[in-house]
Amino acid sequence: MNQSDKNFDYKHIWHPYSSMTNPLPCYSVLSAKGVYLKLNNGKKIIDGMSSWWSAIHGYNHPVLNKALKKQIKKMSHVMFGGITHPSAVSLCRKLIYLTPKKLDCVFFSDSGSVAIEIAIKMLIQYWQSLGQKRKLFLTIRHGYHGDTFAAMSISDPENSIHKIYKKFLPKNFFANVPISSFHSKWNENDLISFKKIIEKNSLKIAGVILEPIVQGVGGMKFYHPTYLKKIKVLCDYYCIPLIFDEIATGFGRTGKLFAFEHANVVPDILCLGKAMTGGTITFAATISSRHIANTISNGKIGCFMHGPTYMGNPLACAAANANIKILQKNKWQIQVSNIEKQLYKELSPLLKHENVIDVRILGAIGVVECVRLVNMASIQNFFVKNGVWIRPFKKLIYIVPPYIITPKELNILTNVIKEALDNPSLFI
Incomplete structure (x- = not known):
């Protein structure tokens, strides 16, 4: 330059x-x-x-480069509305194979923040399909889920880079961050704040969203796996869907393929991004349970109202397929x-x-x-x-x-x- x-x-x-x-x-x-x-x-x-x-x-990386070159000779992009292609089908097969059995409906997008937006929209529409107008979410402080508006609304409202937008965002519920670190002894008191909020507001909460184990931009802290287990029990008890944001931690970063595996719990919706294509091209996925997908699809509207232009981009799918191929070794x-x-x-x-x-x-x-x-x-x-x-x-x-x-x-x-x-x- x-x-x-x-x-x-x-x-x-x-x-x-x-x-x-x-x-x-x-x-x-x-x-x-x-x-x-x-x-x-x-x-x-x-x-x-x-x-x-x-x-x-x-x-x-030669494997990633080869996959990109092979795909671009066929087509770099084609709309996903009314069209499908082999790279997308192959990637969905891989993602469903890698993730827990419960997660089997894949929705593609072009960035991590958008994957979070999609998860939020899914649960709002899910509750509408059940005849309820739930629109608030519960999470913990010091979280970060992206820079788009719905994602900002579930990131820490006081201690984050989004504080200046606070007055423009929906007021969601924020529990105290767990004090028990990943390697320390579990303290049952860590659950008090979250438990009080979910008990009091269970009929208002559309979903719970967490960065499993690792809080990224909110302070790079690693909390105890037992916290995730306890949260999952509460979500199941109150029939509130649980979203895991694995955009930063997915694909091996924490020593497990997905960070939630440290706690051996399964979310209702999983958001993936960043490393999904091995860093070659922007791409993301929001993977939901069949129950959530069917509830939305059988609702009054009859379909999920979202569709990014570059959804299912063939070039990104090819890169993601090659990335997973490397990981599977x-x-x-x-x-x-x-x-x-x-x-x-x-x-x-x-x-x-x-x-x-x-x-x-x-x-x-x-x-x-x-x-x-x-x-x-x-x-x-x-x-x-x-x-x-x-x-x-x-x-x-x-x-x-x-x-x-x-x-x-x-x-x-x-x-x-x-x-x-x-x-x-x-x-x-």
């Missing part, structure tokens, strides 16, 4: 969570292969973020397990650091919670200069590397995090 392009980008292109008048620096990536991003100056840096959780097999289980062990060994000692509050590790997720806020521009520059790509937020420095990362490459990531913690100028 030449200086003219840089200037144009700075002046005209709005990047995520950034300002047009005082934007954060952007680094020009010319290509990517394996775990490396190649910058325009020729420097290669190790990607510790998997492009926001998605590129689980790294970049330019089961190398990811060993890869994620090895990453977890190394993260424990190399990040856990940072608990003694004066600038560290906590270190949290689960599967291929490593989180260092700092005492002070990061200076985003400064710390990003520091990371790039030291050969890694890590994008922290607030007080959190976290990594979610591609599963194919080598011990040596992962060690570089963790060492640079240690070096950053020793540099006061990188924090506010």
Whole structure:
């Protein structure tokens, strides 16, 4: 990228969570292969973020590339209304095979946020089909489910990036976040807040939605699996459908194929995205139980009222099929397990650091919670200069590397995090 392009980008292109008048620096990536991003100056840096959780097999994977090339020769896109195609049918077969037996009706969309919107719409229409006008949802604080409006309404209203939109969003129910962490002892008191809300408002609640085990943008905390089990019991008792948002955690990130497997519970609706295509192209799925799908379909309207233009996109389906083919070889289980062990060994000692509050590790997720806020521009520059790509937020420095990362490459990531913690100028 030449200086003219840089200037144009700075002046005209709005990047995520950034300002047009005082934007954060952007680094020009010319290509990517394996775990490396190649910058325009020729420097290669190790990607510790998997492009926001998605590129689980790294970049330019030959199996994924081959599938994309094969599909694009046939057709890159065709509308899904009144049309189907082999790639979509094949992918649905795989998703139904991978997920619990109860989940067997697949609805495609083009992003994670939209998959959440679809799940919410499904349950609103589900209750309408049963003659009830339920429209409120119950979740827990510190959650994050996307940046579209319905998704924002079920993300934490006080402590999230969506606080400025609070007055424009529906007022849903928010229980206290569980205190029992994944590796600690279960505390029954964690259920009190949720239980009170669902008992009092059970006839108003259309559904419960949770990020199973891992709360992402809301603080990168991992809660106890027993919490999910108890929530499922309450949902079943009050006949309230349960949605699991596995957009970030699905496809192996936590050490299980899906995070809800840590608790051995099954939702009524499952939302998938991010890693579904191995980070090659945007795609998502909302998978419901047959009961919910049939109730909606047998209702007054007779069909589910949603249909994205790029729903069932053949190119995305082909990539997702190839991604699952790679996963089914089961190398990811060993890869994620090895990453977890190394993260424990190399990040856990940072608990003694004066600038560290906590270190949290689960599967291929490593989180260092700092005492002070990061200076985003400064710390990003520091990371790039030291050969890694890590994008922290607030007080959190976290990594979610591609599963194919080598011990040596992962060690570089963790060492640079240690070096950053020793540099006061990188924090506010």
